[in-house]
Amino acid sequence: SGPQRGADLRFDLEISFEEAAFGVEKEINLYRDETCEHCHGDGAEPGSKVDTCPECHGSGYVRFTQNTMFGQMVNERPCSKCHGEGKIIDKPCKECRGKGTVKKNKRLKVKIPAGVDNGSRLRVSGEGEAGAKGGQSGDLYVYLYVKPHKFFERDGTTVLCEVPINIVQATLGDEVKVPTLDGQVTMKIPEGTQPGKVLRLKGKGIPSLRGGLRGDQLVRIKVVVPTKLNEKQKEALRSFGDISKDNISPEEKSFFNKVKNFFK
Structure with a gap:
C-alpha cells in the first residue's frame, strides 16, 4: 500500500x-x-475526503486465522474494503479515475x-x-x-572498406580518391600493389566510446581485371606478356619449383 x-x-x-x-x-x-496533474498522484478529486480504511487501519491487508491439522495458521490477504490501498477515497479523481497516473x-x-x-x-x-x-x-x-553502410564495415574502432583499382594502377602505382567518414581523401597506391593488399589511413576510424583517439581506416585493394578489351588493348597485353616471360617474380618462381619437384 x-x-x-x-x-x-x-x-x-x-x-x-x-x-x-x-x-x-x-x-x-x-x-x-x-x-x-489534476490530483498530483493522490487519486482523489482535489478537496474531497480521504479516510483511513476502518478494516485494515491503513495497512492495506488483513490477518485471518485458519485451523489446520498442524494447528492454527495466521495468514494475510489484501483488504477487500479498500482493495489493498489502505484508504477510502470519497470521490476519485475525474482525470485518472483514482489511479494517480494517466x-x-x-x-x-x-x-x-x-x-x-x-x-x-x-x-x-x-x-x-x-x-x-x-x-x-x-x-x-x-x-x-x-x-x-554501403561503403564501410566496422570492427571496434576500426573502419573497413574496399577500393577497386585497375591493373595499370596496381602495377605502376597511382593516387586515388578514397571515401572516409570525414569525406574523400587522396591515398597513394604503391607501385606493384597486389590484390588484397591492405593500406591504413591513420585516425580515420571510429572515436573510442571511452574518449581518446580515433581508430584507423583499413582499405583493402581490389584489382579489377578487365573483361571487355578491343584488339588494340589485347595486342598491347600480348606484347607485354612476351617481353615479361623472363621477368618472373620470386613468388611465381617458388611456386613453379614446387610444382616441378612435386611431379618429380
Missing part, C-alpha cells in the same frame, strides 16, 4: 553509421504513465555519445513509467541499431 516504483521502459532506435560514429541528439516519442505522449531528447555500436544500450534515469503513490519513476532504456 506504500509508494511503488514505476516500470522501466524500452525504446528501440535506429541510427545511421555516421551518427553512431560521431554521436547525435535524437528526439523520440514515448507513450507512458505520468503522474496525474497515459500521455511525451517527446524526449536523447543524447547518443560518439562511438556507440550496434546493440548498445543507453540508460536515461527517471524517464520510465511514473511511480504509484508517490513512488519514483522507472528508467528508460534505449537500444541502438546501426543501419548498414
Whole structure:
C-alpha cells in the first residue's frame, strides 16, 4: 500500500553509421504513465475526503486465522474494503479515475555519445513509467541499431572498406580518391600493389566510446581485371606478356619449383 516504483521502459532506435560514429541528439516519442496533474498522484478529486480504511487501519491487508491439522495458521490477504490501498477515497479523481497516473505522449531528447555500436544500450534515469503513490519513476532504456553502410564495415574502432583499382594502377602505382567518414581523401597506391593488399589511413576510424583517439581506416585493394578489351588493348597485353616471360617474380618462381619437384 506504500509508494511503488514505476516500470522501466524500452525504446528501440535506429541510427545511421555516421551518427553512431560521431554521436547525435535524437528526439523520440514515448507513450507512458505520468503522474496525474489534476490530483498530483493522490487519486482523489482535489478537496474531497480521504479516510483511513476502518478494516485494515491503513495497512492495506488483513490477518485471518485458519485451523489446520498442524494447528492454527495466521495468514494475510489484501483488504477487500479498500482493495489493498489502505484508504477510502470519497470521490476519485475525474482525470485518472483514482489511479494517480494517466497515459500521455511525451517527446524526449536523447543524447547518443560518439562511438556507440550496434546493440548498445543507453540508460536515461527517471524517464520510465511514473511511480504509484508517490513512488519514483522507472528508467528508460534505449537500444541502438546501426543501419548498414554501403561503403564501410566496422570492427571496434576500426573502419573497413574496399577500393577497386585497375591493373595499370596496381602495377605502376597511382593516387586515388578514397571515401572516409570525414569525406574523400587522396591515398597513394604503391607501385606493384597486389590484390588484397591492405593500406591504413591513420585516425580515420571510429572515436573510442571511452574518449581518446580515433581508430584507423583499413582499405583493402581490389584489382579489377578487365573483361571487355578491343584488339588494340589485347595486342598491347600480348606484347607485354612476351617481353615479361623472363621477368618472373620470386613468388611465381617458388611456386613453379614446387610444382616441378612435386611431379618429380
